[in-house]
Amino acid sequence: MKVLGISMGRKNERCDIYCKQILMGVEAAAKASGKDIEVEFINTVTMDIGQCRGCGACSKAPDGKIKCILKDDYLELEEKVLDADGIVICAPVYSVGIVGQLKNFLDRFGAAHDRASMIDEQNKRREDGRPLLDERYFKDRYCSYVAVGGAWTEDWTCLGLPMMHLFSCSQTMKVVGQINANDQGRKTSPFLDQPMMDDMFAMGENLAMVRQRGNMSGLPSESSDGERNGYRDLPGLRHPRQDHCC
Ligand SMILES: Cc1cc2nc3c(=O)[nH]c(=O)nc-3n(C[C@H](O)[C@H](O)[C@H](O)COP(=O)(O)O)c2cc1C
Numbered sequence: 001m002k003v004l005g006i007s008m009g010r011k012n013e014r015c016d017i018y019c020k021q022i023l024m025g026v027e028a029a030a031k032a033s034g035k036d037i038e039v040e041f042i043n044t045v046t047m048d049i050g051q052c053r054g055c056g057a058c059s060k061a062p063d064g065k066i067k068c069i070l071k072d073d074y075l076e077l078e079e080k081v082l083d084a085d086g087i088v089i090c091a092p093v094y095s096v097g098i099v100g101q102l103k104n105f106l107d108r109f110g111a112a113h114d115r116a117s118m119i120d121e122q123n124k125r126r127e128d129g130r131p132l133l134d135e136r137y138f139k140d141r142y143c144s145y146v147a148v149g150g151a152w153t154e155d156w157t158c159l160g161l162p163m164m165h166l167f168s169c170s171q172t173m174k175v176v177g178q179i180n181a182n183d184q185g186r187k188t189s190p191f192l193d194q195p196m197m198d199d200m201f202a203m204g205e206n207l208a209m210v211r212q213r214g215n216m217s218g219l220p221s222e223s224s225d226g227e228r229n230g231y232r233d234l235p236g237l238r239h240p241r242q243d244h245c246c
Contacts, residue, residue, distance in 0.1 A: 001035065001036065001037045001038070001085045001086070002037070002038045002039075002040065002083060002084045002085055002086070003023065003026045003037055003038070003039045003040070003084065003085065003086040003087070003088070003207055003208070004039075004040050004041075004042065004080055004081065004083075004084035004086070004087045004088070005019040005020070005022060005023045005039065005040065005041045005042070005087075005088050005090070006019070006042055006044060006077070006080075006081075006087065006088070006089045006090070006091075007019040007020075007041070007042070007043045007044070007045075007090045007091075008043075008044050008045060008089070008090070008091040008092060008099050008101055008102055009043075009045065009090065009091065009092045009099075009148060010045055010092075011043055011045060014090075014092075014148045014181070014184050014190055015090040015091060015092055015146070015148050016043055016090075017189075017190045017191070018090045018146050018148065018181060018190060018196075018200050019041060019088060019090040019146070020041060021190075021197055021200040021201055021204070022088050022090070022144070022146070022200050022201070022203050022204035022207070023039045023041055023088075023204060024201065024204060025200065025201035025202060025203060025204020025205045025206075025207070025208070026039050026086075026204040026205070026207050026208045027039055027204075027208075028201070028204070028205065028208075029204065029205040029208035029209055030208045033208070033209065035208060037086075037208055040080065040084070042077070042080060044073075044077060044101060045101075047073035047076070047077065047101070048072040048073045049072060049073055049074045049077065049101050049104045049105050049108075050070055050072050050074070050104060051104050051107065052068075052104070052107040052108045053070070055069065057069045058108070058112040059112065061121075061133060062131070063131055064125075064131040064132055064133050064134055065133075065134055066112050066113060066118075066133070066134075066137065068108050068112070070108075074104075074105065074108055074109075077105060078108075078109060081109070082134070082136040082137070082139075083136070084141065085139065085141055085142070086141065086142050086143065086207045086208075086210070087141060087142075087143040087144075087167075087173070088143065088144045088145070088146070088203070088204070088207060089102070089143070089144075089145055089146070089164060089167060090145075090146040090148060091145075091146070091147065091148065091160070091164065092147075092148050092149070093147050093148065093149035093150075093151075093156070093157045093159075093160040093182075096155075096156055096157070096158060096159050096160075097159035097160060097163050098147075098159070098160060098163040098164060102163075102164070102167075103163070106166045106167055109167075110166055110167070110169065110170040110171075111170065113137055113170060113171055114170040114171075115137075115138075115170065115171055115172045118133060118137050118138065119138075121133060122138075140173075140174070141168075141171065141173040141174075142173055142174040142175070142176050142207065142210050143167065143168050143173045143174070143175055143176070144175065144176055144177035144178060144203050144206070144207055145161055145164040145165070145167075145175070145177070145178040145179075146178070146179045146181055146200070146203075147160025147161045147164060147178075147179075147180050147181065147182075148160075148181045148182075148184055149180070149181070149182040149183075149184060150182075150183075150184045150185035151182055151183070151185065152182070152183050152185065152186060153182070154180060154182055156182070157180055157182040160180060161178050161180055164178070174210070176206050176207060176210050177203040177206050177207070179196075179199055179200070179203065181196060
């Protein structure tokens with residue numbers, strides 16, 4: 001099993017620190033439970049991920065690979081996502097929402113890998129005897145999100161997490177945790193915010209402990225989603241709402 005940590009912030013800054021803390025939580029939980037989990041970290045800040053031009057080439061996939069034809073670093077990140085079983089994205093909030101690089105990635109990844117249309121396409125290919133789509137497109141993945149914002153108030157980060165969910169949406173990945181890490185501007189370093197670092201670590205433990213999709217735990221169906229799938233409920237928004245401006 002593989003867990004990929006994607007940081008879209010500046011190198012060695014907050015997204016990197018939180019992402020690595022989460023991956024340490026993954027490793028610790030894997031070690032404690034004897035699970036074989038490989039972790040990988042990637043910082044994307046200098047990657048060239050341009051915008052979708054709407055050409056439609058990705059929907060043809062003659063050889064079974066849904067491939068964007070633009071020549072930039074998108075394919076490298078896409079391959080890493082497809083190889084992973086669990087993914088955590090730590091991305092800065094810019095202009096109240098997700099950073100542009102993430103939006104560009106989502107525009108090129110999301111629609112092209114829509115699970116419902118891929119299942120439909122796979123069935124047609126099977127009937128017609130055409131090359132089948134890559135099996136990795138149909139993996140049951142799970143993920144977590146951290147939106148990192150400098151602003152004191154949550155208002156200025158309010159579209160961060162909701163927009164990040166676009167990543168899991170079309171692939172129907174299970175989201176097992178989200179944290180709105182706002183108020184970073186007044187903090188000299190995440191290392192001085194132990195409760196936040198603990199939440200990040202716990203998020204990593206959750207990623208490691210989540211079970212496969214569906215009610216595989218044997219727990220009754222009226223139990224909570226977290227109970228059935230092995231993860232604990234984490235705080236979605238850590239800080240109480242404050243009415244000051246940015
Ligand atoms: C162009 C730009 C726009 C930003 N807009 C917001 C914003 O709307 N809300 C907010 O909370 N922080 C905003 N920030 C602050 C970043 O979210 C903050 O610096 C964060 O720590 C960046 O992540 P990093 O430290 O991992 O690079 C903005 C920063 C930049 C450079």
